[in-house]
Amino acid sequence: MSDSSTDNEASLHQYQDIQYSLKQSNRKTTSLFIERDGSVTVRAPLPYDMAKIESIIEQKRSWIYRNLAEWEDLNRVQVHREFVNGEGFLYLGRNYRLQLVDEQDEALVLKNGRFLLRRDHVDSGMEIFKNFYRTKGLDRINQRLTHFAPKMGVTFGSVRVMELQHRWASCTSKGDLNFHWRCLMAPLAVLDYIIIHELAHRLYRNHDAKFWDAVDKVLPDYQRHVSWLRHNGAGMGL
Template sequence: MTTHKYKDIEYSLKKSKRKTSSIYIERDGSISVLVPSELQQDEIENILERKRFRIYSHLAEWEDANTSRVYREFVSGEGFFYLGRTYKLEIVEKQESALKLKNGQFLLRRKDLSNAKELFINFYKEKGRKKINERVDYWKKLLNVEPNDIKIMELQNRWGSCSEKRNVNFHWKTIMAPLTILDYIVAHELTHLIHPNHSEAFWNELDKVMPDYLHRKSWLNIHGAGMDL
């Protein structure tokens, strides 16, 4: 993506073969604009002008949501999320593996403290791969879609993505969320296999299989910033 500025709106721009235009407020508060390849700069700026009120409304929501952001330390007693529950960390002297979840606690071997973040990320990726594949199998049947590939990865400021090649990707942080919210993220991305945008048709399609998606979406907007390392 390339960075642009229109009046007081700074945004990243990406052009592709898509047919519609979309504007996203990313998890770090930045603005991303996705448009068809043939769209000219003045046309893009017209879209931004028309959507100005909505953009700033969403930015205000993002600022409110980020009051839940937590900066965690890898010390005994610190809490870490897994499937919506908080598990306290205990630093231990000896155990067979560097990090494990046992008896309601995360146990981290002291000699591995310098690699704690990487160990947690690997834990979330491993657990996420199994659970997310289970949820994809469930929701793809309801939506009557078939993704080409599913990956758990670092997605920077997004919970999930769906490519033109019908590959569906999920951020490793999604496994921190309660199952109902994880289901929202999964169903959301799979719906993009039907509508590769956030048009009214997209939300209507998601509503068919998840009538309470707005409640789940709101939860993620409010609490999502707290799911971090």
């Protein structure tokens, strides 16, 4: 879910029938990921050994096929929300119906169990909702970071809620944390998992056994939240 911001520009490669994006950085090991959008990414040290990279891809071929098949199944039906009365929008795991109103001070508010959007702002609905998630998300995430960081014995740098291409969140080598605004659609427990995941990267950069042990110590049922994201991530959009 995370890696250093010191990655060089990604380059596209093809190994037999598997297309992948290669990112190089000052890391010691080579790792392979299936990104949130279903693309394959290989992160390798500088300088990289192409023969070693292709060997890893070959070793993980069955794993890649299995995960891509699951991704295609889960993402077969994409969610496209319309800014009309009665449409449902997720916030912290709950579905709130949209109501268009003629008069209110703010473009969008969450009130009495409904999202209220000014009718004259419908054409900008997507950006208004994204801004809502960014603004509310920053406060919420900062609260949870302040709660969990001392428990894990780590610190962190700047925090941003933004548009991330492939990941739910990321942690740079300097400790700056970035979270996708879509995270705010997930239940609080799942959001906590995403936050704990990134804080664990302050201890271990790679997803090795020590990394997952660090997550498990704070959130023993984290695998349930990983599963939730895999099965519900496609529905977390606008």
